[in-house]
Amino acid sequence: MGFDALFSASYEIVAGGNVLYLLAGILLGLCFGVIPGLGGTTALALLIPVTFNMEPLAAMYLAGGVMGATSFGGSITAILLNTPGTAPNAATTFDGYPLAQQGKAGLAIGASAAASALGGLIGLFTLLLFIPLAKKIVLSFGPSEFFLLTVLGLTAIAVSVRGKLLRGLIAGCVGLIFAFVGADAISGELRFTGGVGYLWDGIPLVPTLTGMFAISQMIELALKGGSVARQEAGNNPETMKVTGVWAGVKSVFTHWPVLLRGSLIGTIIGAIPGLGGTVASFLAYSSTVQTDKDPDSYGKGNIRGVIAPEAANNAKDGGSLIPTIAFGIPGSAETALFLGILVLHGIDPGPAILLYHEREIYGLIVALTASAVGASLLGLMMSRYLILITKVDVGVVVPVVIAISLTGVYVLEGRMADVLLTLVMGIVGYLMIRFDYPRLTLVIALVLGETAEKSLHQVQLISDNRVLAYMFDRPISVILIVATLLTFFLPMMRQVMARRKMIAE
């Protein structure tokens, strides 16, 4: 394990004054987590330009603070207002809000804070154990394996965008087409630029991410209108009473098997590209209900129903970094944005991250660890005041986020063309939301496109155009091909079988 890098990152967080960046990230993450519709992706998209002048490690602390804090921020509104701040917090509302209605909001928030912090720590510990193994795996990979890995990553993401396999694959192909714009990595020939000089280096990642996740989300939010929180919940003084927090913290230790199971589910689900926090928290919740002696008590205010999803939701952060740092495959929108920050600091996405940028990776792990604990502590202290943020209405949030994100995109390179691209991508992103095509697969295909193309060309050169024969001669490649086929066909077969069973019944 890279103890030197880990120690150096931990030391720098205290000695280098980076703790301030971490704190700022945590506060921003809590605020964006609390506001439904915003979440970690918007926060990270806004942050990218701000990190431009920073040291890579300081940027990691800022991003890590945001990534670690949004999920707990979202659980506060889920418990007090029955409005999940982020999608994965929806599972917390099932038992968190009934507890708040019984005047036990403090118990639920305390349990959520402790479960989030401990779940996050378990996920990151797993990541630390995996890094040395991941290095060995990466070193044994050749171009054939990297090409197949990108195909597997894209397939896994498309399959896991629940109920949208076909449109997920279509979005992935469009993302690959976007990745082909600019000079070809092998021949240097310009493609799909339409004579526009700006596109010679390809479609830049950061304006695309900002447009796809910040601008499109704001367009959707503005058209939806209304206030952020459900007013009837926020106006009930009984549900807003935050007392008995310590009993909630203690309950997590009493129900440690629930915490452990939730954390393990979160870590494993997080490591599978595309599944993310929502699947993790719902799976943890349903498995807790199914294995409990008293399943009927859930949905009525069972504290275990708060612990399981919150532990899973935070543990998935550590898990989702496994494919991101080992193979350059971002497992979620947040990790795709995190890759955007790395690109901005001259670190190319791909396996080289793990081999040559250990310092930054361990910095992020330290930041995530500190923010998992820090967000819970800060959140507990500020929960009553954080709720007030939900009173800010959409009509004000939308222009502010648009203004700051467009300015942020400009300052990166000082190019107005980036601002124009952000707007175009914002509209494309909104149309994708509108017509139900997942944005995540497009963005991840854009990130992976160059690696896929370069690797395929290398395989063709090495194998003298006998690509398939070459791949089938390599055991790891065969494993990846089988994994891709299984990933693609298994969920569909399961769906068809379930449908047949339903018709038969």
Add this chain to the structure above:
Amino acid sequence: MTKANSETVPYSVRSIYPALTILVLAAAVYFWSQSYGEVARRLPSLVAITLTGLAVVDLWTRTKLPGSEMMRAFWGADFTRREMTHNPAVKKELGLMAWIGGCFVGMALIGILPTMPVFCVLFTRIRSQRPLKQAVFVGLIVLGFEAFVFELMLNYELYRGLLFEDGGVSNW
């Protein structure tokens, strides 16, 4: 498509037009890529052919042709898990795009620093219909943030606009 699905999902979303647009895009990319050298066109052509196949399946699942129900189930192509549950009018959507487009035109002409607060004030007051005081307050916050964080703290020079900067659009 199930009855419940067709009732709740707007026609524009479940119609054949999105799939047709993708099909046209795939065809355009395929033919465009043929103008490049062998190495440069290899993967784009492959992706365009794959996209054509997927777009045809998408088109099929949106019709009532034989087998479309089965294809929808197999490919997970129904609309039961839509991210966007509301259905805004096209006029409202175009109006919002015009607001954002207007913001860009302002940035391009008079620069970022004056445009952003003005955009926030106008958007909050006219589109969101909030009180003037609140709109001005939001504008001042944005002006303060942009001037302090970007110009002073991070030492960036925000774009001054076509009217106040030499070089025109070629500087973009």
